[in-house]
Amino acid sequence: MLELEEITKVYARGFLRRQKTVAVNNVSLSIKRGKTLGLVGESGSGKSTLGRIALRLIEATSGTVRFDGIDLTGLSRYELRKLRPRMQILFQDPDTSLDPRMTIRECVAEPLIISNRAGPDEMEERILDLLGRVGLHPDLIDRYPFEISGGQKQRVALARVLSLNPEFIVADEPTAALDLSVQAQVLSLIKSIQKKSNLTILFISHDLQVVEQMSDTIAVMHHGSIVEQGSPHDILHTPMESYTRTLVSAAYESDAWLGKITDPRALLP
Incomplete structure (x- = not known):
């Protein structure tokens, strides 16, 4: 898929752009197709940059991106726009991805209107169906984002993504801003939707426990x-590289995996 x-992605900065920073x-x-690749690493490791390059939201300095056999790097803006509904991104913070001036109804309807996916007669039914798919009550439809919880806002953001029936989603730390109990609910919802829709997911996170639960690779x-x-199992329980062992050990020491690893010292370089 x-x-x-x-x-490779290189950023140039400074006087005459002579200073180079290699992000990827x-x-x-x-x-x-239908699988989840978990991308894990510390902040600043290049995870989000790579996710945006995969959707061509950021242009790579070099290299090739292929989606369903199509070379995205060679497409014009017009050709890429036709593929956009098939490739979507779920951002970390729903507060920045939802317009605070729009009701939930308007937030979910916006991509349907822009892509001409629903006419006026069927719009209400489509919106309610999408809210139901992400576990939101119809009574929330006329509320604004500031009137609902963080978990509910992320579900609205997910409903917007699903409105275009995508085949591939970049989930960029989608639960990092949520409480642990709400995280579990949203992650379970994403996995359920993936199974029903055969979604392909690039799941970006710094949380090793979450990545283990969500990923095939x-x-x-x-x-x-x-x-x-x-x-x-191999990456998180029998890691080969010293950096991976350090990440796993740090997760254990923070009590994220209490009881899963017998002796964290065995994982240190």
């Missing part, structure tokens, strides 16, 4: 490069 081949360094990844990113890739 998605192939990233030798992706020669990364190659692939995700099969995990890639560990450090300083813009993929340092290790494999199954959740």
Whole structure:
């Protein structure tokens, strides 16, 4: 479904743009249809940059992005726009992805109107169906984002994404801003929707426990490069690279995985 081949992203800054920062360094990844690749690493490792490159929201300095066999890097803006409904992104903070001046009805309706996916006669039914899919009560339809909880706002953001029937979603830390109990509900919802719709997901997170639960394959990113890739069990319970072992050990010591690992010292480099 998605192939990233030798992706590099370099930012130039400073006087005459002579200072170079490598955000992504020669990364190659692939995700099969209906599967989830978990991308994990510390803040600043290049995870979000890579996710946006996968959707061509950011242009790569070099490399190739293929979606369903189509080379995205060679498409014009017009050609790319026709593919946009098939590729969507779920952001970390719904407060920044939802317009506070719009009601929930208007937030969910907006992508349907822009893409001409529903006429006036069927719009209400489509909106209510989408709210039902993400577990929101119809009574919320005329409220504003500031009148609902963080978990409900993220569900509204998910409803907007699903309104275009995407095949591929980049989920960029979608539960990082939520309480633990609400995180579990939203993650369970995403997995349920994925199973029903055969969605392909690039799931970005710094939370190793969340990545383990959500992913079929995990890639560990450090300083813009993929340092290790494999199954959740292999990566998180028998890691090969020192950086991965440090991440797992830190997660254990923070009590995120209490009882899952017998001796965290065994994971240290």
